Amino acid sequence: MSRLYPIEKYRNIGIIAHIDAGKTTTTERILFYTGVSHKLGDIDEGTTVMDWMAQERERGITITSAAITCFWIRTRDVGNKEKEHRINIIDTPGHIDFTAEVQRSLRVLDGAVVVFDGVAGVEPQSETVWRQADKFGVPRICFINKLDRTGASFEKAFHSIQSKLTPNAVALQFPIGEEDAFSSIIDLLAMKAYTFEGELGSQVKEAEIPVSMLAKAKEWRQKLVEKIAGEDQGLLEAYIAGSEISTEKLRAVLRKATLNNTLIPVFTGSSLKNKGVQLVLDGVLDYLPSPADLPSVKGIDVKTSQEITRSPKDEEHFSALAFKIASDPYVGTLTYFRVYSGSLQKGSYVLNTISGETERISRIFRMHANDREEVDDLFAGDIAATVGLKDTSTGHTLCDSAAPIILEQISFPDPVISIRIEPKTKADQEKMGLALKRLSDEDPTFHVKGNLETGDTLIAGMGELHLEIIVDRMKREFGVQANVGRPQVAYKETIKKEATAEGKYVRQSGGKGQYGHVFLKVQPKARGEGFEFVDEIKGGAIPKEFISPVEKGIKEAMDKGILAGYPLVDLQATLFDGSFHEVDSSEFAFKIAASMALQDAAKRAGLVLLEPVMSLEVMIPADFLGDVIGDISSKRGRIEETEDKVNLKIIKAKIPLAEMFGYATTLRSLTEGRGTFTMEFDAYEEVPGNVSQEIIEGKRR
Numbered sequence: 001m002s003r004l005y006p007i008e009k010y011r012n013i014g015i016i017a018h019i020d021a022g023k024t025t026t027t028e029r030i031l032f033y034t035g036v037s038h039k040l041g042d043i044d045e046g047t048t049v050m051d052w053m054a055q056e057r058e059r060g061i062t063i064t065s066a067a068i069t070c071f072w073i074r075t076r077d078v079g080n081k082e083k084e085h086r087i088n089i090i091d092t093p094g095h096i097d098f099t100a101e102v103q104r105s106l107r108v109l110d111g112a113v114v115v116f117d118g119v120a121g122v123e124p125q126s127e128t129v130w131r132q133a134d135k136f137g138v139p140r141i142c143f144i145n146k147l148d149r150t151g152a153s154f155e156k157a158f159h160s161i162q163s164k165l166t167p168n169a170v171a172l173q174f175p176i177g178e179e180d181a182f183s184s185i186i187d188l189l190a191m192k193a194y195t196f197e198g199e200l201g202s203q204v205k206e207a208e209i210p211v212s213m214l215a216k217a218k219e220w221r222q223k224l225v226e227k228i229a230g231e232d233q234g235l236l237e238a239y240i241a242g243s244e245i246s247t248e249k250l251r252a253v254l255r256k257a258t259l260n261n262t263l264i265p266v267f268t269g270s271s272l273k274n275k276g277v278q279l280v281l282d283g284v285l286d287y288l289p290s291p292a293d294l295p296s297v298k299g300i301d302v303k304t305s306q307e308i309t310r311s312p313k314d315e316e317h318f319s320a321l322a323f324k325i326a327s328d329p330y331v332g333t334l335t336y337f338r339v340y341s342g343s344l345q346k347g348s349y350v351l352n353t354i355s356g357e358t359e360r361i362s363r364i365f366r367m368h369a370n371d372r373e374e375v376d377d378l379f380a381g382d383i384a385a386t387v388g389l390k391d392t393s394t395g396h397t398l399c400d401s402a403a404p405i406i407l408e409q410i411s412f413p414d415p416v417i418s419i420r421i422e423p424k425t426k427a428d429q430e431k432m433g434l435a436l437k438r439l440s441d442e443d444p445t446f447h448v449k450g451n452l453e454t455g456d457t458l459i460a461g462m463g464e465l466h467l468e469i470i471v472d473r474m475k476r477e478f479g480v481q482a483n484v485g486r487p488q489v490a491y492k493e494t495i496k497k498e499a500t501a502e503g504k505y506v507r508q509s510g511g512k513g514q515y516g517h518v519f520l521k522v523q524p525k526a527r528g529e530g531f532e533f534v535d536e537i538k539g540g541a542i543p544k545e546f547i548s549p550v551e552k553g554i555k556e557a558m559d560k561g562i563l564a565g566y567p568l569v570d571l572q573a574t575l576f577d578g579s580f581h582e583v584d585s586s587e588f589a590f591k592i593a594a595s596m597a598l599q600d601a602a603k604r605a606g607l608v609l610l611e612p613v614m615s616l617e618v619m620i621p622a623d624f625l626g627d628v629i630g631d632i633s634s635k636r637g638r639i640e641e642t643e644d645k646v647n648l649k650i651i652k653a654k655i656p657l658a659e660m661f662g663y664a665t666t667l668r669s670l671t672e673g674r675g676t677f678t679m680e681f682d683a684y685e686e687v688p689g690n691v692s693q694e695i696i697e698g699k700r701r
């Protein structure tokens with residue numbers, strides 16, 4: 001019952017990339033090389049690499065788990081089992097439509113490898129993900145992949161990282177040859193060349209740098225050393241004085257700078273041609289943080305509501321964050337979680353501080369490339385999965401019930417689009433309920449509304465593609481066939497100014513009467529701030545027990561909407577006066593009175609419709625620029641920037657989601673099929689008057 005690897009030998013990383021940059025291929029190679037090195041160093045001497053690979057192929061390398069554990073010893077430490085590290089690779093989604101997925105994975109990983117295409121360099125999506133990683137302060141290393149491709153250029157791709165993403169990028173390597181001629185990689189710190197031989201390049205061989213490359217390597221090394229020296233006063237003085245600086249010292253300072261996000265090491269290679277991936281793994285150990293390098297995780301003490309921290313130590317109280325729910329064909333619903341502090345034993349109970357439920361941890365699994373390992377305990381920094389939790393969703397905190405804490409939550413945006421969905425047959429209807437529940441448990445940005453019995457069900461998500469994928473998964477994974485309606489925009493309503501109103505619900509004809517009476521004030525709140533209820537009743541004008549029914553009445557009226565039946569958001573409602581009747585007052589009467597007052601006050605406060613507005617990036621050959629911009633403008637889009645990129649134009653715009661249905665088809669026909677685009681939710685904005693009128697009337701019709 002103790003940990004096998006000290007926390008300093010852990011790396012929790014993600015591999016992030018623009019679609020097609022080679023994330024899948026790189027991950028497969030990582031799993032292959034780490035599997036080989038681990039197995040070779042293992043007791044299992046009899047298993048040759050070839051045998052192991054054959055088995056692996058049979059079972060198929062699983063790279064779709066939310067987190068996979070593997071092991072690595074640096075190339076320069078090969079054979080020294082003491083130096084083995086545990087790497088947990090957390091899956092990050094490739095498509096930008098699911099920014100919530102990106103965010104939740106960024107939340108639990110400690111460092112990232114960002115993969116680029118050596119021909120395309122920095123692509124629009126890589127920029128979006130890069131900014132998100134900035135927001136979470138995630139230390140990174142870069143891997144310029146596909147250096148074997150025609151048109152690949154290490155220098156060009158490196159400069160695009162420097163100019164578009166960060167001036168802090170430093171090249172740690174330089175390739176020998178490019179495109180067809182790409183043969184090996186120079187390590188600019190060690191000043192050695194590396195080749196990759198044997199099965200899938202699994203044998204890394206060190207050699208001297210060819211004389212023809214020496215001058216170039218020296219020139220690039222100087223740039224690198226200068227940058228590193230700039231990060232450390234002592235080193236800078238030594239550098240200026242012209243003293244020899246050891247590679248170890250340079251590595252140590254570069255590690256510190258990478259952890260602080262002041263330098264970002266850049267590696268290169270070709271995953272497909274089996275070159276360079278092992279050195280990237282060395283880089284993960286050398287430069288990316290272990291959980292112990294990070295500041296203590298923050299949370300709220302449930303008992304005192306004060307902010308507290310938990311350090312990444314086994315002796316601390318247990319705290320963990322559930323970050324992914326997934327279904328596994330063999331064991332059922334898996335909940336993946338990251339342990340931030342303390343330890344956890346199989347069979348113990350933990351408290352979910354969000355749902356309030358106590359959950360039993362009956363089994364604990366670590367996912368490997370080719371199998372699932374059941375373990376008895378976990379420690380700070382671990383990432384693993386459990387089964388059979390009753391009431392734990394993505395973003396929930398699990399902790400020691402003796403020291404309840406709520407870890408900083410992952411915030412997910414509300415869905416912006418919905419589609420009516422109807423099961424094709426009676427049999428589909430039964431399965432659909434289960435399928436939708438599973439899928440919405442897995443994905444916090446996917447919601448299900450309405451009545452499954454009557455078949456009047458709405459599914460809501462972050463975009464057309466998001467919902468298409470859900471419907472497709474329902475078909476493939478759950479065997480449910482369904483008819484889907486046309487996508488609807490999730491509008492909202494809000495108010496523009498302050499107003500007050502009275503609500504009175506009095507019935508005194510026969511039997512027990514009804515009496516509820518309130519005065520409300522409504523005030524706008526900033527976009528996204530939601531609803532706040534303030535109770536300013538003094539001197540018992542309304543008895544305590546009727547206050548919460550008033551709040552309930554307000555919320556119900558807001559959910560129903562007023563202008564066109566869309567939920568009313570972002571306002572403060574203050575209950576400041578009212579009256580009651582000794583006999584006739586009831587919770588019900590106050591709920592109704594509050595609901596009437598809210599509707600009236602909101603009408604006086606200038607109701608408006610809000611619509612989701614998207615950030616759009618369109619990439620097109622320059623010839624089509626005029627047509628595409630014209631089309632965006634006709635769709636109420638605002639062009640923010642156009643950028644040049646070798647033969648291509650990139651248009652960045654903000655545009656209402658309502659205008660974007662079927663845009664894939666529009667863009668195809670505008671650009672002879674040569675345009676591509678990405679789109680993500682940006683913000684809710686007020687709908688212009690004329691458009692708003694049409695929506696309201698359309699709704700009424």
Ligand code: GDP
Nearest residue numbers: 019020021022023024025145146149270271272
């Ligand atoms: P992902 O979308 O980022 O997961 O990318 P994949 O790993 O699926 O790769 C996309 C395509 O690029 C596939 O056809 C790969 O075979 C190819 N590819 C990946 N890495 C390399 C590489 O290093 N060189 C070349 N030439 N092609 C590569």
